[in-house]
Amino acid sequence: MNRLLQNMNPQQQEGIQAVDGPVLLLAGAGSGKTRVITHRIAYLIEERGVLPDSILAVTFTNKAAKEMAERVEKILNHNSLAKPTLATFHSFCVRVLRRDIEALQINGKGLTRAFAIYDETDQQAVVKTALKRLSIDDKTLKPRVVLGRISWAKNHMIDPQQYFLASANPMEEKIAHVFEIYKKELLKANALDFDDLLLETVRLLKSSAEVRERYNRRYRYLLIDEYQDTNHPQYELMTLLAGPEKNVCVVGDEDQSIYSWRGADIKNILEFEKDFPNVRTIRLEQNYRSTQVILEGASAVVAQNTQRKGKTLWTAREGGSLIGYYEAPDGENEALFVADHIRKYLREADGQEGLPRCAVLYRTNSQSRLVEEALRRYNIQYHMVGGFSFYDRAEVKDLLSYMKLALNPHDSIALGRVINSPVRGIGKTTLETLERMALSSGMSTWDAIGAAIKDKLLPPRALTALGNFRRLIEDARAMLEPDFAEKLSADVAGDASLPEGVAEQSEDVSFGFGAASDGELAIAAATEDTGADTSFDTSFNFGFDFGPTEEMSTIAPENAANSDSSQGIDSASFNPFASVASKTKHDKKFPSIVSRRDEETSTPSEVSTSEDRPAFRNPGDPATLPELIKFLNDRSGYIRALEEEATPEAFSRIENLKELANAASDAQERGETLHEFLDHAALISDADSYSEEARVTLMTLHAAKGLEFPLVFMTGMEEGLFPSSRTMVDPTGLEEERRLCYVGMTRAMDTLVMTRARYRRRYGNDMPESSVPSRFLEEVPSRLMEDLGSPAARPQFSTSDYDSGYRGAYATPYPKANRFGSKNFDEGERHYNYEDEDQSGERASRSSSTGKTSANRSMDNIASFFAARGQKITRPAIEVAEPTGKTGLKQGMRVRHPKYGEGIVFRREGDGDDAKITVQFQQHGVKKLVEKFAQLERL
Numbered sequence: 001m002n003r004l005l006q007n008m009n010p011q012q013q014e015g016i017q018a019v020d021g022p023v024l025l026l027a028g029a030g031s032g033k034t035r036v037i038t039h040r041i042a043y044l045i046e047e048r049g050v051l052p053d054s055i056l057a058v059t060f061t062n063k064a065a066k067e068m069a070e071r072v073e074k075i076l077n078h079n080s081l082a083k084p085t086l087a088t089f090h091s092f093c094v095r096v097l098r099r100d101i102e103a104l105q106i107n108g109k110g111l112t113r114a115f116a117i118y119d120e121t122d123q124q125a126v127v128k129t130a131l132k133r134l135s136i137d138d139k140t141l142k143p144r145v146v147l148g149r150i151s152w153a154k155n156h157m158i159d160p161q162q163y164f165l166a167s168a169n170p171m172e173e174k175i176a177h178v179f180e181i182y183k184k185e186l187l188k189a190n191a192l193d194f195d196d197l198l199l200e201t202v203r204l205l206k207s208s209a210e211v212r213e214r215y216n217r218r219y220r221y222l223l224i225d226e227y228q229d230t231n232h233p234q235y236e237l238m239t240l241l242a243g244p245e246k247n248v249c250v251v252g253d254e255d256q257s258i259y260s261w262r263g264a265d266i267k268n269i270l271e272f273e274k275d276f277p278n279v280r281t282i283r284l285e286q287n288y289r290s291t292q293v294i295l296e297g298a299s300a301v302v303a304q305n306t307q308r309k310g311k312t313l314w315t316a317r318e319g320g321s322l323i324g325y326y327e328a329p330d331g332e333n334e335a336l337f338v339a340d341h342i343r344k345y346l347r348e349a350d351g352q353e354g355l356p357r358c359a360v361l362y363r364t365n366s367q368s369r370l371v372e373e374a375l376r377r378y379n380i381q382y383h384m385v386g387g388f389s390f391y392d393r394a395e396v397k398d399l400l401s402y403m404k405l406a407l408n409p410h411d412s413i414a415l416g417r418v419i420n421s422p423v424r425g426i427g428k429t430t431l432e433t434l435e436r437m438a439l440s441s442g443m444s445t446w447d448a449i450g451a452a453i454k455d456k457l458l459p460p461r462a463l464t465a466l467g468n469f470r471r472l473i474e475d476a477r478a479m480l481e482p483d484f485a486e487k488l489s490a491d492v493a494g495d496a497s498l499p500e501g502v503a504e505q506s507e508d509v510s511f512g513f514g515a516a517s518d519g520e521l522a523i524a525a526a527t528e529d530t531g532a533d534t535s536f537d538t539s540f541n542f543g544f545d546f547g548p549t550e551e552m553s554t555i556a557p558e559n560a561a562n563s564d565s566s567q568g569i570d571s572a573s574f575n576p577f578a579s580v581a582s583k584t585k586h587d588k589k590f591p592s593i594v595s596r597r598d599e600e601t602s603t604p605s606e607v608s609t610s611e612d613r614p615a616f617r618n619p620g621d622p623a624t625l626p627e628l629i630k631f632l633n634d635r636s637g638y639i640r641a642l643e644e645e646a647t648p649e650a651f652s653r654i655e656n657l658k659e660l661a662n663a664a665s666d667a668q669e670r671g672e673t674l675h676e677f678l679d680h681a682a683l684i685s686d687a688d689s690y691s692e693e694a695r696v697t698l699m700t701l702h703a704a705k706g707l708e709f710p711l712v713f714m715t716g717m718e719e720g721l722f723p724s725s726r727t728m729v730d731p732t733g734l735e736e737e738r739r740l741c742y743v744g745m746t747r748a749m750d751t752l753v754m755t756r757a758r759y760r761r762r763y764g765n766d767m768p769e770s771s772v773p774s775r776f777l778e779e780v781p782s783r784l785m786e787d788l789g790s791p792a793a794r795p796q797f798s799t800s801d802y803d804s805g806y807r808g809a810y811a812t813p814y815p816k817a818n819r820f821g822s823k824n825f826d827e828g829e830r831h832y833n834y835e836d837e838d839q840s841g842e843r844a845s846r847s848s849s850t851g852k853t854s855a856n857r858s859m860d861n862i863a864s865f866f867a868a869r870g871q872k873i874t875r876p877a878i879e880v881a882e883p884t885g886k887t888g889l890k891q892g893m894r895v896r897h898p899k900y901g902e903g904i905v906f907r908r909e910g911d912g913d914d915a916k917i918t919v920q921f922q923q924h925g926v927k928k929l930v931e932k933f934a935q936l937e938r939l
């Protein structure tokens, strides 16, 4: 047998040998697709005598192209001088255009071969020029938003004219005009952006038969990898390059198509057989990677999808350990569980053959923070793929810079970083003037801002922008002082009477809290209490959700006592400042977040009592860390700007900022000061050295595609997180999430563990929100899963497990029972949640005392989780009849809420006026609503 066919199964052999005519290689996960592609190329060269340079293989990433080239070289024993072309779509297009773009010129006009390639910064500059020319404020129409639309239009082959005709509103019309100018400007500059590289190549090959035929003669064998992730222009390019011979082999797996948000069209693979009628379809269905258990589990999940061709994957690796499931009380414990498991795995693997390798996968980058911190506590080195370490991300650094300025506004580096981020009209010239002033007088930039405002040294617009920025920082600084709320409301009241303009604002008093002087905060003269509770709400629009008026309160009972009785709820309680207005002053002072608290007046144990629960600030206390972050997020306009951008990247940045707020809440609970929090963040990024030898890899599910690991963790298996809430009411989006789940599961070779947190903090909320297990967990047959949460299986922690270097950063070492025994948690102190308040239905049927409900609920959760899969469990399931009430809404129904939009009913409890309904909203996560006020419309 030919050496290239040895050790290959019959389908793989067919895939290697079928080199003539169109071939669709449907390669299931782990079925040796990469092996087949590389051997196929080698086979063409060695067996069929094809010239290497007449082979073109297109892959998705440069890394994949490089690896493939190396593998082919190796298979051919480095005997071939000529090389096949292995490139990405974009790099291939650059080659074509550098050679032939001038064929597109008409009467000598058009782009030349010396064209420039514009990156995103260049693109933004062009859009800004266009907006300026059209007198459109780039705050109302963000350049990034415009660029997103332009890219979308281009990838759907829509030109500015068509875009204009199809525009449904004035905004879209404006974008069409910008698009038109953008196109002309690029042409004038002899430049192409990334999308153009593909589109112009397609246009070239379509319009010039001479050029097309030349490429068809040159590349007689075409191979496209990851075909399921190609978009429309890439599809067109493939058909043009396939030429009359159509020796084109596309390799892909529709079950691994996870890039529709980037324009990938799963139809390309689903309809390949239609486009090439005489296609030979080869299915690679033997999986060499995973155990039977893992493969069966993954296949069961993806089998729920409708958009697929359907493959029956099998493996000779019979049996294998069951898929582990662990339900942690919260996100921190989930991460610690993973870290503990990894430590054991690495220990056990020590001395055994082969490098132990494992991966922790998550849906969004922001989830890495807790895992990173847990691994660091265990002193386990890790490598993070596809992104910076959490604290290195631009948006996180920006927000930390704001926090640093709140402590020290003279920190010129932090100031330089955020003075115009988000864009607030403080331009280059202004900054240069400030820098010159600072340089010549020895002032800090902060002081230079003050001087420029005072002496009106800059144009009015610049001064207004600087004034606003200065005020933002001063207000943040004021939040670090006691009684800030009262001062702020006084300031807001005072503001109304102030004439507009920079001159007035330049006076210290009009800045609300006074200008800061070196080393200490100058506080504005105390003003009368002007009724903080009303003015406060208007002065602070945090731009995030504190809950609707009809939502069940998540506030502590002492605050809930102020509820609006007619509604049975307390809208104000969702405002972190509400407690300031509604509570009576406590004797004990809340520890300052600026300085370390006085150990005599407040010991760590006191902080965690219900009376002094850190989540709630007493009147006269400084703001808490999460409050400060929320204030900065909102007042800086940072989150708003990202929301307007509305790209997947922007959403992920928002998630990161929310995660930073969560980190702050954790720090607050540990009693950390702002200084300590910032130091902790700095240490994390400083110590962030990656080792090539690291055996632990952290990455998103997307980044994991194409990789394999003996041990894989999939974390955050929760509705709203995974599947992501944005996809949950869109069947197509949901199918893509399911494919992502399949990709994740099939990365595991020997062991797969899926975890979730029962309560997860969202956007630094005082109270973690309860979560619902991901539907994907439910889709794995129960016989394939085992619960790792039973006491015997539960890892045992001791404080000595933690890296001593890190312990210093935490004021209170965690007691053993707090980690996985979740003693505190179970006693309902820190993790108070509405479910603790409202379990009437379940409680009625339970004889247990309320003090133990959390522990019992945990059992019930696991019990019902496994019961749903038909697995026998020792604890009898609790029967709660599902009432339907007046609305007739039932579990699984799709509904619309006037504020939260679309969602799916997850649970209904109680009846009559007390009936509560839990809904998973697409945009807003899980909400528990009082049915009679909820105004839910059935869809």
Ligand SMILES: Nc1ncnc2c1ncn2[C@@H]1O[C@H](COP(=O)(O)OP(=O)(O)OP(=O)(O)O)[C@@H](O)[C@H]1O
Pocket (backbone or CB within 6 Å): 007, 008, 009, 012, 027, 028, 029, 030, 031, 032, 033, 034, 035, 036, 253, 287, 288, 289, 705, 706, 707, 708, 746
């Ligand atoms: N015929 C074979 N005999 C033994 N091992 C094989 C064979 N074919 C593939 N493998 C092994 O199976 C694993 C998966 O192969 P490969 O990475 O090529 O799969 P893939 O189809 O590209 O996977 P995915 O699409 O899931 O990323 C590799 O470890 C590979 O060495």
